[in-house]
Amino acid sequence: MKLNQKVAIVTGAAQGIGLACASRFVQDGAKVMLTDINQAAGAAAAGRLGSGAAFCLTDVSVKAQVDSLIDATLAAFGRIDILVNNAGITHAADFLDLTEDDFDRVLRINLKSMFLCGQAAARVMVRQGSGSIINMSSVNAVLAIPNQVPYVVSKGGINQLTKVMAVGLAQYGVRVNAIGPGTIMTELAKQAVLSSEDARKKILSRTPLGRCGEPEEIASIAAFLAGDDSSYMSGQTIYADGARLALNYTVPVKE
Ligand SMILES: NC(=O)c1ccc[n+]([C@@H]2O[C@H](COP(=O)([O-])OP(=O)(O)OC[C@H]3O[C@@H](n4cnc5c(N)ncnc54)[C@H](O)[C@@H]3O)[C@@H](O)[C@H]2O)c1
Numbered sequence: 486m487k488l489n490q491k492v493a494i495v496t497g498a499a500q501g502i503g504l505a506c507a508s509r510f511v512q513d514g515a516k517v518m519l520t521d522i523n524q525a526a527g528a529a530a531a532g533r534l535g536s537g538a539a540f541c542l543t544d545v546s547v548k549a550q551v552d553s554l555i556d557a558t559l560a561a562f563g564r565i566d567i568l569v570n571n572a573g574i575t576h577a578a579d580f581l582d583l584t585e586d587d588f589d590r591v592l593r594i595n596l597k598s599m600f601l602c603g604q605a606a607a608r609v610m611v612r613q614g615s616g617s618i619i620n621m622s623s624v625n626a627v628l629a630i631p632n633q634v635p636y637v638v639s640k641g642g643i644n645q646l647t648k649v650m651a652v653g654l655a656q657y658g659v660r661v662n663a664i665g666p667g668t669i670m671t672e673l674a675k676q677a678v679l680s681s682e683d684a685r686k687k688i689l690s691r692t693p694l695g696r697c698g699e700p701e702e703i704a705s706i707a708a709f710l711a712g713d714d715s716s717y718m719s720g721q722t723i724y725a726d727g728a729r730l731a732l733n734y735t736v737p738v739k740e
Contacts, residue, residue, distance in 0.1 A: 486514030487712045492562040494518045494554065496545045496602060497572030499526035501671035502621065505700030506569050506707045511537045513708055515567065518558040520545070522572075545572050545598035555605045564613060567711040568606040570599040571621040575636045575677040583634050591635035596642045603650055603661070611657040618654075619710045620647050621703075622663040624726045633677065640665075644722050651720030660719040662710045667726030669698040693736075694727035 493510045497503040498519035507517045511534045519534075520543040521527035531540035539561050543554040558565055573595045576587050599620050610616025625633065626640040644663060651661040668674050668688050674697070679685050689695060706723055709715050724730050 487714070488567070488708065489514035491515045491566040491711070492518070492558065492564050493567035493569065493711065494520060494558055494565060494602070494606060495569040495571060496520050496543070496598070497621075498540075499523040499530055501673060502666065502669060502700045502703045503569065503571040504530055505704035506571060507531075507538065508534060509701070509704035509708050510567070510711065511535070513712070515711075516562045518554070518561060520554055520572075545570075545602055546593040548601050551598075551601045551605050554602075555609060559609065565606050565609045566613070566616055568602060568616070568618045569621065569707055569711075570602050570618065572598060573621060573636075573639070573673070575633055575673060577632045577677065578634065579632050580634050588635045592639050592642075595636065595639035596646065599643060599646055603646070607650070607654055607657075607659055610659045611654070614658050616654075616659040617711050617715075618650065618659065618661040619707050620661070620663040622647070622665040622722055624665050624667050624724060624729055626663075626665055626722065627730065630678070636677075647722060648720045655719060660710075660715070662715070662718060662720070663722040664703060664706050664710070665722045665724040665726065666703050667692060667698060667724070667729045669700055669703060671700060691732060692727040692729050693732060696727065698725060698727060 493515045495507040498507045499521035507519045510517045517538045519531045520541045524542045528540045531538040541557045543550045622643045623640040625637045626644045647663040
């Protein structure tokens with residue numbers, strides 16, 4: 486039970502990668518506060534995970550709600566050792582058509598939320614003298630999808646946020662790392678990039694392992710970064726992408 490005695494917050498935990506992280510942390514002995522804007526699914530998920538889990542309704546892009554989430558976690562479990570900044574959305578629009586409102590909305594939910602939750606949780610971790618923050622980035626921090634402009638920008642920003650937090654918080658014993666998933670089988674991926682057979686084939690043709698990932702394969706990396714097995718690691722982004730970022734243009738693309 487590598488996360489015994491630890492308390493975690495996982496954002497966007499009602500489904501997908503966030504839910505897999507929350508489940509894995511509970512299995513590993515942690516107490517977990519799941520949080521999401523989807524009250525019904527989030528509360529049901531926490532209920533299924535048992536007495537080691539609780540749910541708090543939070544829009545992570547709103548500071549007052551983030552402050553309430555921190556208070557609720559301290560009231561329920563007494564401390565905060567791990568934060569997984571996972572909540573995120575996509576918005577499809579070509580660059581020339583994208584509206585200012587949609588650009589701002591995606592940046593607020595995907596990037597600003599990680600600053601808000603990261604700062605609020607870090608203040609508690611600094612008082613405790615230790616902590617691990619994990620930001621959910623993407624291969625799209627470094628690879629562009631032309632009709633996912635604010636998503637790609639937000640993920641690039643998350644990689645730099647991870648570094649600047651890691652450097653600023655190192656003196657307090659707080660580590661900050663990111664995970665950059667490739668295509669993982671969740672609702673988000675089904676809507677954004679796996680909407681048709683043709684799209685699926687394109688993705689697989691650029692994924693040397695020849696398959697999409699499962700949420701549990703990201704959760705196991707989160708468990709590693711959350712616990713003491715990664716005690717000397719901070720400021721890094723770990724890419725779990727089926728070797729997509731290693732693929733050179735000279736490698737023939739399978740049809
Ligand atoms: N699935 C993939 O292929 C993939 C690849 C790379 C990165 N990611 C990243 O992983 C993270 C999780 O993605 P997923 O695929 O599990 O998505 P998902 O859509 O299945 O789950 C995202 C969850 O976040 C919640 N959420 C959305 N806005 C919120 C807000 N303002 N406050 C709180 N919760 C909110 C949603 O209700 C949902 O439960 C995202 O940051 C995403 O960018 C996913």
